[in-house]
Amino acid sequence: MAERPTPRIAPERFRALFEPRGVLVAGASTHPGKFGFVSLHNILACGYRGKVFATNRDGAEVLGVRTVADVEELPDGEIDLVFVCTPAPANPDLLRACAKKGITAAFVASAGYAEAGEEGRAAQEELVALADELGILLAGPNGQGVVSPPANLCAQIVGPYPPAGHIGIASQSGNFVSSFENYAQLTGVGVSRAVSAGNAAALTVPDYLEYFAEDPETTVALAYVESVGDGRSFAERLRTVAERIPVVVVKGGATAGGQRAAASHTGALATDDRVFDGVARQIGLSRAASVEQGFEVAATFATQPLPRGNRVVVVTTVGGWGVAAADAIGRTDLELVPLPADLQTAIDAELPPRWSRNNPVDMAGGETRDTVPRILEMVASHPDVDAVVFLGMGIQSNQARLMREGPFWPDHGLERIVAFHERQDARYAEAAAEVSEATGKPVLVATELAVTWPENPGPATVRATGRLCYPSAERAVAALDHLWRRARWLDRRGLR
């Protein structure tokens, strides 16, 4: 086998950016509305464990940090990362001084570079050349920040600070870093690293993704991309990443640059979006249709095993949801597999005869205390089933809530039945995770309660198991389809 192409930037150089021993905020401000205040606030508030330093023109104290006016006054060799909030013209001298202190990474939040016209572009080129000469890894400029929960680092000029997990995020737009972080916070499926590439003057999205493939904290990459630059190089590099970890891509500007005038029919059909879509399929990217789907697909890769095949069984407590799930499966490359005869016989023994006796397995309200966990276990462990979608969790707790909040609580036996209902939904969520772990197969749980009432013991317990509770069967199926398509891409290329 050919040797794997090496990343453009040596992975160990990223340690200064994502796992710095000490951080310097350059241009710390006493004004709570300024980047130089907010970034220092966020670093301190999110519990960064390393040493924090700051510079301020007047040497004022900011948030309890004694700042210095001059980098010269800082200790040698204790700081790896400088978070730069100073105005662009001050930054070349700043970087030189930082390099002398042993700083090897800079995240430049300052604006006034290529986004600001010709002069800014020249300043940016100068900054890149200087960083290169000084051996400083340069992120940004004009970027929102870098977040690294495993290091408790939130060097970012905005919120939120997402929980720790295994999704590595790199984005050509800072806003979408925030969007993905918001979803991480909502769902509890966490982030390993998140970085906004800003103007991507030196470090580009492919550089970060190459690092994620090497990073032990990251198991899936999630990227927002608008422009690909040199498409050949982009494709070759991302393919190498995709061979190692799932790469979920949300592509912006997909409808821009429509059909071109072309002499050939082929050329007339070649829109940017169609070509990108084909490239994504060829190099094994999981292309998501929206930011929301991008996060869900990445969260699914981070929390579910890859299926061996595409045979799905839907398990539901009541009918309509199962029908919707079956319809959704029909629109994908997944197969709603006919229920194997021996599985049907086994389920017959668990349920009254009114159950669907096919796939979807609709229990038709016939379940008793242990039915759901038992059926999930039977279905998932059957050799002709590759994945399970479970629907109908949370309805018992919905009723329990009405009882809790109604005027009869806790009399008339309400307390006891409410406890039972809530315990049942939590059990279902636990069973889904346990069965998935025991069988090595994906088991996805969907209910709109994930967004309408996330504290419901059903979705809350899914969250506690570290998995994603999908807001609808359609969204669970779409995510599962991405898992299957990646599995198939790997299989067909002998990569699994």
Place this chain on the structure above:
Amino acid sequence: MPTLSEADSKALLAEHGVPFPPERVVATAEAAVEAADAIGYPAVVKLGGEGIAHKTERGLVRLGLGTAEQVRAAAEELLAAARPEDGEVHLLVAPMLRATRELIAGLHHDPQFGMTVMLGVGGILAEAVADVSFRLVPITRVDAEEMIEDLQLQRLLGPFRGEPPVDRGAVADVLLALSEAATRRPEVASADLNPLMIVDGRPVAVDALVEVR
């Protein structure tokens, strides 16, 4: 960018394995009749030349010629229709193929990604339907098979109106041949196989247009 004549386009692509019907390039009406006699009737006669890119629009394609007389008459008319700017012209004599299913395939140089190979649902509605799939050149057989899977109109590829299913392996061969042509012949700027007819389940490129740089 200059285009090659249909005959030269076909010759270039055939060298890398694109399947074309047996056809002949001749200079005179008499030779056209001889060619049709050899190939069989009904026949197609087209006027070809390096200056001629879109024959259909100019009425330079005569289809379904059932007899030697019809071939002779068509050939004479076509030669008379040549314009000075067409440069040196010739007649292309081919068997008349009939197909209910048409695909389109080709090569396109994308400004961001470079050379790509395409497969799509063909026919006169090809651009409106836009059921197409692209890949970067070079492709592997797995890529080619996945391009066929990408097409939305999968039912078109199964058994259809009494015809056998499309031979997917043979379609993949066409895509691999195009990819190979692009790799080996860097002067190729674009290529169209339109239509790529499905005859008895197998793809045959009835027309070809190659742009060179």
